[in-house]
Amino acid sequence: MQKRSGLIVIFTLLFLSVQAQQTLNFPEVDKKSYDLYMNGNWKELIQYADEARQQGIDFFYLQARTGIAYYNLKRYRTAGRWFRKAWENDHSFEWLQEYMYYSLLFGGRESEAYKIAGNFSPALQEKIGFSSNGVTRAGVEIGYTFNSDLNALKRLNHGQLVNVGENYGEAFYLKNYHFESFDLSHRLAPWVSINHNFTYIGIMRDQIVDWSGRNSFPAKTSQYQYFLNPHAVIGNKWNISPSLSYIWGSYAYRYGAISGNRRFFGNAEISYNDFVFSMATWAHYGNFAPGAELNLANISNEPFRQYSGWITIYPFSNLSLYITPRIYLKHKQDQDIGYNAFGVSGGIQLGPVHFYGNYLNGEMENFIESAGYVVSNFPGISKEKFSGSIYFPTGKSYRFVFRYLTQDVTESYQVYTNYIKTDRLEYNYGKHTLTGGIIWSF
Secondary structure, three states, rough: OOHHHHHHHHHHHHHHHHHHHOOHHHHHHHHHHHHHHHOHHHHHHHHHHHHHHHOOOOOOOHHHHHHHHHHHOHHHHHHHHHHHHHHHHHOOOOOHHHHHHHHHHOOHHHHHHHHHHHOOOOOHHHHHHHOOOEHHHHHHHEEEEEEEHHHHHHHHHHHHHHHOOEEEEEEEEEEEEEEEEEEEEEEEOEEEEEEEEEEEEEEEEEEEEEOOEEEEEEEEEEEEEEEEEEEEEOOOOOEEEEEEEEEEEEEEEEEEEEEOOEEOOOOOOOEEEEEEEEEEEEOOOOOEEEEEEEEEEHHHHHHHHEEEEEEEEEEOOOEEEEEEEEEEEEEEEEOOOEEHHHHHHHEEEOOOEEEEEEEEEEEEEOEEEEEEEEEEEEOOOOEEEEEEEEEEEOOOEEEEEEEEEEEEEEEEEEEOOEEEEEEEEEEEEEEEEEEEEEEEEE
């Protein structure tokens, strides 16, 4: 009899426990979630809304309040998901549209924010400062690069090290270069934008020739680059971005020649053209954004394809911290596709100041970054590259940017016998770049 009584008590307690978990109803959830919202109890509101949904209770205002709770906790990417759920149920509330716009904007989904803003009323568009077309951004950046090992390289006698003798030995030591860059972005429609960039690079090298003694000449390269990059948002989260980078320029140098018994140096100037076509695509899923890119290039008359894939992780559901590991593959015309490089980039937001860093490691020769915006088409191979940028605003429409880049470079001292390349000797140096610029937002 005691066993039976004990079992009855246990089943009764279980029944009451289950009943207690199922006591929530729509009016109660609506009232309590509203009270939590009014009191700013954001974490408790999120927990309570989860409990309600576990019992099958969900509605427009619960979704909107959940989004507002995450928004006030600065978890913008999660907030945007709940605002979109509420918005899909009712498009009429401008306060909800504004919340959804800023949650996308602050969550690193700028292009998608602009797309939905195209459906806002003129009054709301004016309030948030949105224009469906026209110029959106312009920027100017200048930079200077120098070879920190130039003097050490010039003190070395590569001709003696490789025993050049009566042959012709030659090296081009990077001295420095400067560049000037202009960016312009404009919007064709709320979901379509186009970015343009024009860059000039002036490169100075010391040409060292071991031939009838040691000779030194200045060698100059002038290079121009035009970059065209449309960007479109398809659906709610799919981004597609083709781009074209066209590079042209010329380099001047001295060459050795023989006339009878006389040796002399003449002047030469060579023109060149390179191009890169890229196609990138990515999408946003919660706190993750995977993507892939294909580059079709012809650099120094060498056609090749470069592939890359990445995933951006937002651990706090906002831009306060994000990290992007990325892998690069390369396929040359006479080789199979293979590993090229690995990179890790990321950003940190501290108040109004944004820090961004990027590290690359691999065999980077004719290497393509940022969908062809950066093309390393200079001689040599780099195995490591680090860059850091700092952005800080001044006023409502301007941002300053400063960058520092450093990388190792390996080039070769070449030996020629009767105009045929017969030997080489590698040398290494460090390359450092400092840049500064300003960005205008319209």
